Amino acid sequence: MTSGKTLAFHSYKGGTGKTTLIANLAALYAAKGMNVCLLDFDLYAPSLGMYFRKKPTTHLNNLLGGKLDQASGEVDASSLLTDMSSDLGLKGKLLLGFSSASKEDINEIEFQHDQKWQLKAIKRFQSFRNQLFEDHDVEFLFLDTSPGIRYWSINALAVANMLFLVMKTSDMDIEGTKRMVNDIYDVLTRYGKSKYFIILNKVPDLSNSKELYGGLTELTWAGELQKDIGTQVVGSVPCFCDIQFSRHEFLFAVKNPDHPFSKRVVDLAERIKALC
Amino acid sequence: MNFGFLTEDVKIPIRKLLAVTLIFSSTLAWFYLFHAYLLDEIFVGFEISWLYFGKALFYISIVASAIIGSLTSERIHRRKFLWIWIAFGVLTTASLAVFQGLAFSLFFSVILGASFGLGFPSCEAFLADSTVIEERARVSGIMIFVTFAIVFITILGSSLLNLAMIELILLAIILRSSSFFALLIDPCPREEGKIKSWQTILTSKDFALYLAPWLIFNVANGLMNVVRLPQSPDYAWASRIGQVFLYAGTSIIALLSGVIADRLGRKQPIIIGLVMLGGSYALLGFYLSPQTWLVVMATSGIAWGFIIVSYAVTVLGDLASPGSKEKFYALGGIIPLIIYMSFSGVSNLLNINVPANAISSVLCIALFISVIPVWRASETLPETKMRARRLKEHVEKVGKLVQESKKD
Numbered sequence: 077m078t079s080g081k082t083l084a085f086h087s088y089k090g091g092t093g094k095t096t097l098i099a100n101l102a103a104l105y106a107a108k109g110m111n112v113c114l115l116d117f118d119l120y121a122p123s124l125g126m127y128f129r130k131k132p133t134t135h136l137n138n139l140l141g142g143k144l145d146q147a148s149g150e151v152d153a154s155s156l157l158t159d160m161s162s163d164l165g166l167k168g169k170l171l172l173g174f175s176s177a178s179k180e181d182i183n184e185i186e187f188q189h190d191q192k193w194q195l196k197a198i199k200r201f202q203s204f205r206n207q208l209f210e211d212h213d214v215e216f217l218f219l220d221t222s223p224g225i226r227y228w229s230i231n232a233l234a235v236a237n238m239l240f241l242v243m244k245t246s247d248m249d250i251e252g253t254k255r256m257v258n259d260i261y262d263v264l265t266r267y268g269k270s271k272y273f274i275i276l277n278k279v280p281d282l283s284n285s286k287e288l289y290g291g292l293t294e295l296t297w298a299g300e301l302q303k304d305i306g307t308q309v310v311g312s313v314p315c316f317c318d319i320q321f322s323r324h325e326f327l328f329a330v331k332n333p334d335h336p337f338s339k340r341v342v343d344l345a346e347r348i349k350a351l352c
Numbered sequence: 353m354n355f356g357f358l359t360e361d362v363k364i365p366i367r368k369l370l371a372v373t374l375i376f377s378s379t380l381a382w383f384y385l386f387h388a389y390l391l392d393e394i395f396v397g398f399e400i401s402w403l404y405f406g407k408a409l410f411y412i413s414i415v416a417s418a419i420i421g422s423l424t425s426e427r428i429h430r431r432k433f434l435w436i437w438i439a440f441g442v443l444t445t446a447s448l449a450v451f452q453g454l455a456f457s458l459f460f461s462v463i464l465g466a467s468f469g470l471g472f473p474s475c476e477a478f479l480a481d482s483t484v485i486e487e488r489a490r491v492s493g494i495m496i497f498v499t500f501a502i503v504f505i506t507i508l509g510s511s512l513l514n515l516a517m518i519e520l521i522l523l524a525i526i527l528r529s530s531s532f533f534a535l536l537i538d539p540c541p542r543e544e545g546k547i548k549s550w551q552t553i554l555t556s557k558d559f560a561l562y563l564a565p566w567l568i569f570n571v572a573n574g575l576m577n578v579v580r581l582p583q584s585p586d587y588a589w590a591s592r593i594g595q596v597f598l599y600a601g602t603s604i605i606a607l608l609s610g611v612i613a614d615r616l617g618r619k620q621p622i623i624i625g626l627v628m629l630g631g632s633y634a635l636l637g638f639y640l641s642p643q644t645w646l647v648v649m650a651t652s653g654i655a656w657g658f659i660i661v662s663y664a665v666t667v668l669g670d671l672a673s674p675g676s677k678e679k680f681y682a683l684g685g686i687i688p689l690i691i692y693m694s695f696s697g698v699s700n701l702l703n704i705n706v707p708a709n710a711i712s713s714v715l716c717i718a719l720f721i722s723v724i725p726v727w728r729a730s731e732t733l734p735e736t737k738m739r740a741r742r743l744k745e746h747v748e749k750v751g752k753l754v755q756e757s758k759k760d
Contacts, residue, residue, distance in 0.1 A: 191746065194746070194750075195750070195753055198750060199757075202754075202757055225743055226743075227743070230743065230750060234750040234751055234753075234754045259743075259747075263747045263748060264750075264751050267748075267752055267754060267755040
């Protein structure tokens with residue numbers, strides 16, 4: 077029985093910084109010597125390819141669509157993975173799997189709602205995941221998912237052991253996240269025993285606007301949200317303009333370990349590891 | 353037996369569901385009892401033409417009072433209005449035990465009709481206000497099922513126990529007065545909104561597109577009620593058994609219709625009902641026999657089950673705007689239904705009879721054509737609700753799949 081863990085990162089809306097966080101976390105784990113795989117499960121708007129500046133020829137779409145099926149019933153997904161460890165000088169493995177950004181492939185997956193097809197695709201992914209854990213010694217499998225309530229977000233969340241809801245602190249995010257918890261998360265945990273947690277991202281600097289935020293601190297805000305949504309807040313990351321508005325943020329936490337953002341992400345990585 | 357598919361996502365509280373059942377189903381059951389049974393009993397001993405005349409008065413009174421009632425209910429608090437209406441119904445029914453004679457029978461035909469028509473649009477509006485759109489059809493299906501179950505039990509019980517007229521009247525009183533309990537357990541609030549005029553409602557595109565096939569359906573069924581069948585024991589047997597299938601089919605299919613209408617949309621069950629009935633009329637047009645007549649009656653029951661739930665209760669509730677639901681139900685639901693029911697009375701009065709296979713082909717074509725406006729009409733169950741339900745079902749399915757794979 078494999079001890080690899082599948083961690084899915086999800087959000088109610090786009091723009092919460094999920095991809096930045098997940099890429100940095102995966103790289104930090106690999107930098108510490110762990111074997112990590114990061115898959116772009118945002119099939120409707122893939123972004124990891126652009127983030128890592130890679131243009132692979134084999135995508136997750138091929139795996140899910142059965143194009144990597146073998147006669148034995150297993151999947152041959154070796155061509156799907158890109159190993160970034162040596163490029164980035166990481167102690168452990170960082171394997172990446174990308175989704176296709178082509179319009180045709182996105183359209184195909186967008187309208188592929190036939191349940192039989194989807195369930196078969198999930199089974200193929202589960203077979204691939206077992207290979208990752210058994211053949212590639214992957215310890216952590218990170219899934220970057222599409223925001224909102226969509227078929228492939230649900231599918232990715234269902235196969236994960238732990239779910240991390242990345243959210244900002246706006247009312248819209250809070251209300252939407254609450255709805256998602258009721259509509260999806262509670263149902264999934266009933267079947268799969270997946271646990272779910274919240275990560276607050278892009279938290280504004282509350283000390284500058286005491287009047288606006290009524291004297292709240294980051295800690296008390298997290299505590300209030302925890303009570304409001306009914307889910308544990310595992311960590312929070314403040315908003316840093318130099319990260320948020322940089323033209324191409326790339327594994328900032330690994331390359332700039334002294335930056336406050338990096339320290340927060342390292343702290344978050346430790347907390348997530350402790351939960352596993 | 354797992355009834356999860358019937359009640360999944362039905363959010364109406366039990367108390368409210370009970371209140372709606374007590375008002376809607378018991379009143380509708382009361383109506384069916386009079387329409388199918390008790391009115392005949394009131395005119396026993398008089399010439400048959402007086403019965404037909406009395407029935408005509410009953411139906412005309414329902415139509416007129418439905419219009420008056422839907423206007424009045426806009427101005428009075430719903431709970432107060434329903435109290436008065438139920439009391440009126442109970443007193444009218446009770447009066448049958450006291451007053452007898454032809455003049456009183458004719459008078460009470462009018463009053464009984466009014467005691468139903470005045471408030472039934474409000475009843476239906478109460479059902480619509482008590483349900484959210486994604487559960488409305490299933491709740492409506494349950495109401496129709498309960499209605500016919502009450503009718504069936506009452507008729508069966510009365511024939512087994514050989515109940516006299518006074519006992520039947522008492523039963524009818526119990527049915528009507530049970531609606532009082534609804535007012536005790538629920539405040540029966542009314543969704544307020546801008547009052548729409550009759551003209552605005554009639555000229556609304558979707559209302560007209562849905563009303564047209566419902567009218568054709570009722571006229572078609574009404575015309576089939578005036579057909580002249582060959583006089584033989586086989587046809588008499590087929591008619592008797594067919595009646596049972598008609599009512600049983602309506603009640604059972606009502607439940608199915610509710611599920612389909614809430615899952616796939618309102619148009620599917622309506623189209624199924626129209627096509628099925630048209631098909632059975634086509635069969636009758638080819639070959640008239642006791643067996644085909646039985647098939648027609650059984651298919652009618654199924655078609656009624658599909659259409660009465662999906663259109664007469666659900667679509668009207670979906671289309672109706674707050675503040676004017678009673679008018680929608682009066683115009684769109686009750687009036688066409690009464691047109692259907694009055695066909696046999698009018699034809700008996702005017703001694704009209706037509707051979708079954710003469711008109712069945714025409715009616716079959718009319719029913720098939722009536723599918724077109726349903727196609728053209730907008731689906732009243734929002735696509736977002738259907739999508740949300742599909743996603744939720746997907747979550748459950750995927751969750752189960754992952755759970756099973758963890759066991760392997």
